[in-house]
Amino acid sequence: MLDIPSRVRVHVETLLAAQNDMGVCDAFQQYAPVGKPDDMNAPHPPKVAGIDSTVPSPAHTVAPAPAVPGASPVSSPVPSPTPPGALLQDRLAGWVSDLTTLHELTERLVRTDSLSDALQELLRAGTALVGARRGLVVLEPSDGLGPDTTIGLGLARADLGHMETVPRSAMSYGTLLDTDAGLPGGKSEIVQPDLFAEDGLDPRHREVAARLGYAASYALPLSTEAAGRLGAAVWLYDEPAEPVERQRHLVGLYTRYATEHLARLVEVERARACLATMSEELLPSRLPRVSGVQLAVRHRTGPRGGGDWYDALPLPDAALGLAVGSVTGSGPSVVAAMGRLRASLRAYAVMEGEDPVAVLSDLELLLRLTEPARSATALFAYCEPALRKITLAGAGHCPPLLLGERRTEFVETSVSAPLGMLACWEAPGVEVQPQPGETVLLYTDGLLHRTGDSVDRAFARLHAAAAGIPRGLRHDPDTVAEHVLRTVLPDGLDVVDSAEDVVLLAARFE
Structure with missing residues (x-):
């Protein structure tokens, strides 16, 4: 049985429904063992975040096969199937691990009290979630009030300067910032799993990518309904690659939360700049x-x-x-x-x-x-x-x-x-x-x-x-x-x- 510490509170109902497109009871019924075991030996799903461990028996059951006289179950050449309950427990363990990871990363994010620190933490968390090594975030609020900045992780200032020589429209962050793709309701991601295999890749982009040593990229917009577009984040892979569906889901959840935090810090930064300007004037x-x-x-x-x-x-x-x-x-x-x-x-x-x-x-x-x-x-x-x-x-x-x-x-x-x-x-x-x-x-x-x-x-x-x-x-x-x-x-x-x-x-x- 899965041992889950009491301090971990997981909303499994929402997670099951979101990832399997089914209800909690449907999921349990799908993976519950066929047949009606006796009360002493019936497997009980573990109690997780308030889920009732009592699973109703399926409406239709199949009678157990009669035992063959003289047959030894140990010498049977047919391997015993994996218990369905163990499969469900493995899935629950994976979801608990994912939510624990998100909890730790968001805790580290909320401890940042400056805009630059929050942007660096966003990049570090994103590289861990999508499996990349480097990245950059371009902060450019759509209202034009600033602050505008570009911060890299694993990229020196000279590297960022080389990337800025690429036409903006040829970069994934430029597409997100200059079109409706970076706004709420627009395109949610830009995946380039193999830059050098793409037809029509900008020659300057190809040259800079070869010089800096990255072959793939994954970009997400930073936008909220209230603040609009704040910027874009891009993570770079050394080899052709792209995040799997599970990684995209996790980094999407994290980025939505991080953007709300960044929007608050942007307002604080603007207030500080306004006071500093007043004082200087x-x-x-x-x-x-x-x-x-x-x-x-x-x-x-x-x-x-x-x-x-x-x-x-x-x-x-x-x-x-x-x-x-x-x-x-x-x-x-x-x-x-x-x-x-x-x-x-x-x-x-x-x-x-x-x-x-x-x-x-x-x-x-x-x-x-x-x-x-x-x-x-x-x-x-x-x-x-x-x-x-x-x-x-x-x-x-x-x-x-x-x-x-x-x-x-x-x-x-x-x-x-x-x-x-x-x-x-x-x-x-x-x-x-x-x-x-x-x-x-x-x-x-x-x-x-x-x-x-x-x-x-x-x-x-x-x-x-x-x-x-x-x-x-x-x-x-x-x-x-x-x-x-x-x-x-x-x-x-x-x-x-x-x-x-x-x-x-x-x-x-x-």
Whole structure:
């Protein structure tokens, strides 16, 4: 009897009906033994997913053949037939195995939380189901809103480039993407079991297939009723081959589920791209050129859209205003609040930028009156490049870092509360006199929080990163900003998805 663990829940009724075009009882009756055995020796089908193991006896039975006197059943030359019950059990075992495989593959798929990871998992699962070794997926939503990408499995970037030189109409994925074949209700698959034996195969396709070493392909559309066509997946065989009916059925079930998951991730990716675009558009499109100062910036936005911002604007009398800040929270509303705060600070800086304390006091009043539920940190510096003089004030913000040939130190600023947290904000300003060739680093606390260290250790890491810059590289603020960012946030922490935004603004005084 088939031993099925209790944790496996199989809907055999649907599976039997789908694959044999018959009901469950019909299947049992077809494979049940002919005749009416006694109650003690009657075979009982195993209980699987709620199926009643009691099988009714057939309406018509055949009387057992009379035994021949003196005949020995052991010496009979006729081999004993395979019990019909064993055949049914073998079929059930195969279906259980298939459903268990689908369950494991879909579990791995739903654990992916990024579009690129989900596409790679789709290709890996498909190669296992259809028996191929390589494949590619072309993501190209039919609504034209993107994202558009091509990802390969077992194919290098150069290999994908070679395949893109083949006319699109000659490729199976091109047929699925450019015609109704890739839409719901259209053609469900394209099988090319032997490319080189096909009449009319595009010469360039033949050349590329021979160069990359694949001889057959199997393609499926990625489409849903709600989202429409998302793309197409193609699996490549090294030798002439094609998936059998069972493999096609399994990969079809898996692909339909995977496409629904991909549709959700596409929407998430679009929302992230929209927030990132909003954030970038609300920040300076380029840094100004001011005599006596060289500027560079690094900005990283989290996937949910954060409120970290920076600004650099020329002011009257050949002065320069530098600002960094952060609005608490994340999401579209925070991005919008960040834009309003930055625009307001620019206006106050033009009117009274030589007094950073007055600028932040006006900003505090505006924030408290217009958005009383929010708080923000900010730092504004009024720079006079001709005099190499900086006057700055901060509201709950991290102190700047001064980097030179003989010193690497934090600028001592007064302790103050963030904007929006006090009924009246005011803190004394600080004057800094950088030497020729020294660089001032302004940054947001996201740079420290992304390290995962405590505040003290994060400040120590930032100081060590700045002090460790080779002296030959300190003349370029862009190199300084890049070195500090990569040293403080190594191993891709500067580009990984995080709830913390990062702003690093470098100003080198000549």
